[in-house]
Amino acid sequence: MDLKTKKDYLSDTVKKMKPSGIRRFFDLASQMDNVISLGVGEPDFVTPWHVIEASFHSLEKGYTAYTANAGLLALREEISGYLENNFNVKYDPEEEVIVTVGASQAIDIALRAIINPGDEVIVVEPCFVSYAPSVELAGGVPVSVHTKSEDHFKLKPEQLERAITSKTKAVIFCNPNNPTGTALTEQELAAVAEIIEKHDLILLSDEIYAELTFDHKPVSLTSLSSMQERTILISGFSKAFAMTGWRLGYVAGPKDIIKGMLKIHQYTIMCAPTMAQYGALEALQNGRENVRHMVQSYRQRRHFIVDSLNEIGLDCYLPGGAFYAFPSIKSTGLTSEEFAEKLLLAEGVAVVPGNVFGESGEGHVRCSYATSIEQLQEAVTRMDRFMKSL
Numbered sequence: 001m002d003l004k005t006k007k008d009y010l011s012d013t014v015k016k017m018k019p020s021g022i023r024r025f026f027d028l029a030s031q032m033d034n035v036i037s038l039g040v041g042e043p044d045f046v047t048p049w050h051v052i053e054a055s056f057h058s059l060e061k062g063y064t065a066y067t068a069n070a071g072l073l074a075l076r077e078e079i080s081g082y083l084e085n086n087f088n089v090k091y092d093p094e095e096e097v098i099v100t101v102g103a104s105q106a107i108d109i110a111l112r113a114i115i116n117p118g119d120e121v122i123v124v125e126p127c128f129v130s131y132a133p134s135v136e137l138a139g140g141v142p143v144s145v146h147t148k149s150e151d152h153f154k155l156k157p158e159q160l161e162r163a164i165t166s167k168t169k170a171v172i173f174c175n176p177n178n179p180t181g182t183a184l185t186e187q188e189l190a191a192v193a194e195i196i197e198k199h200d201l202i203l204l205s206d207e208i209y210a211e212l213t214f215d216h217k218p219v220s221l222t223s224l225s226s227m228q229e230r231t232i233l234i235s236g237f238s239k240a241f242a243m244t245g246w247r248l249g250y251v252a253g254p255k256d257i258i259k260g261m262l263k264i265h266q267y268t269i270m271c272a273p274t275m276a277q278y279g280a281l282e283a284l285q286n287g288r289e290n291v292r293h294m295v296q297s298y299r300q301r302r303h304f305i306v307d308s309l310n311e312i313g314l315d316c317y318l319p320g321g322a323f324y325a326f327p328s329i330k331s332t333g334l335t336s337e338e339f340a341e342k343l344l345l346a347e348g349v350a351v352v353p354g355n356v357f358g359e360s361g362e363g364h365v366r367c368s369y370a371t372s373i374e375q376l377q378e379a380v381t382r383m384d385r386f387m388k389s390l
Contacts, residue, residue, distance in 0.1 A: 013136055020129050022352055028344060036379045037350040038367040041178060043323070045242040047279070048290045054282035055275045063274055069266045071099025071250070072277045078284040079250050087210075087220035089228055091252045098262055099272045099280075103208045103236040103249035104130060107172070109268070110204055110232045110251060111138040113260040119169035124155050125358030126326075128178050128206070140169070146360035149328060152317050153180040153360070157191040164199050171196060174206040175221070176213055179357045179366035180326040181302075181319020186219040193224045202257075203231045208249070209322040211240030211291055214299050216320075222252075229254055239322075240291050241283045246276040298323050301369040301376060308380040309367070312387050323370040326354065330363045332390055340365055346389065347382035 076093035100106040132142035176183035236249025309316040316327035336353035354361030
């Protein structure tokens with residue numbers, strides 16, 4: 001019997017898509033002993049017990065059915081109140097907020113709701129690894145804007161304006177930034193907002209790290225000028241509330257866009273997990289002190305790791321938010337991937353090469369300081385030994 005040639009069922013988009021650059025180093029590290037990971041982008045804190053308990057209680061009370069597609073109304077009301085109290089932006093919890101399965105799902109359905117085939121979406125790099133692939137999966141064309149290390153990776157309005165064409169539909173932007181930790185001030189954000197308004201663009205504002213802003217009060221781009229009518233605000237509970245594994249995020253935006261996003265959400269997800277929603281409700285109602293404690297700890301670790309990296313010869317500016325340092329490794333003569341791999345194999349310290357976050361991240365590595373100070377101290381000792389070996 002003749003063997004038939006196996007048919008290729010994968011789409012061209014998926015075939016062209018590169019796997020996440022972060023995973024390779026995590027997979028390599030998982031095969032080694034005594035590794036200190038500065039690569040994971042999640043808090044080392046356990047979700048506060050009262051949040052876990054609220055989730056347990058929801059199960060005990062029999063709250064195991066679907067919620068409304070958009071999420072528990074009580075949770076959406078708390079989200080709306082939180083955004084108004086902290087960022088001075090008001091959303092109708094019934095028609096302008098959706099509870100999602102993490103901020104990543106919010107990004108996905110936002111892009112799918114607004115993009116037509118061929119629309120360009122400006123992606124400000126270095127950035128979270130999923131942005132450009134998510135644009136492509138939605139049928140759009142990602143257009144990179146490369147911020148510069150000499151500017152501490154702050155987006156300049158003239159850079160944004162140069163990237164805009166007649167096909168530009170939207171901009172996706174994260175503040176504070178992953179991986180650089182850069183946090184723009186209100187004045188800097190206002191200059192960006194002016195360009196977005198001038199060209200009548202939609203903004204996807206990823207504010208998942210907003211609570212982790214260290215040197216000034218966090219500012220939402222949504223609150224500036226008339227930006228709320230053209231901004232899709234994306235956030236969640238993973239980072240500030242130490243709830244990464246709960247997979248719970250939310251999106252707020254103009255009613256017509258949210259209505260379109262809800263259609264996709266209904267067909268693909270139905271609703272976010274019910275027990276996780278009750279946990280998030282408790283986190284918003286009674287978890288502010290937990291957040292303050294975690295932010296204080298991150299602030300202390302930030303100073304330690306930045307000072308230490310500079311002392312061992314890795315030039316590093318003080319990040320304004322998130323829990324990442326983004327030191328330059330250019331002095332070593334190695335590429336980002338070479339540095340990360342050699343450091344892991346020689347000293348058992350895992351960092352993420354900067355180029356996986358975009359071309360402008362080359363020459364840097366991402367070091368997460370969301371780990372204990374004792375682990376950070378040992379990691380820096382090993383990195384110092386590695387630097388001297390070069």
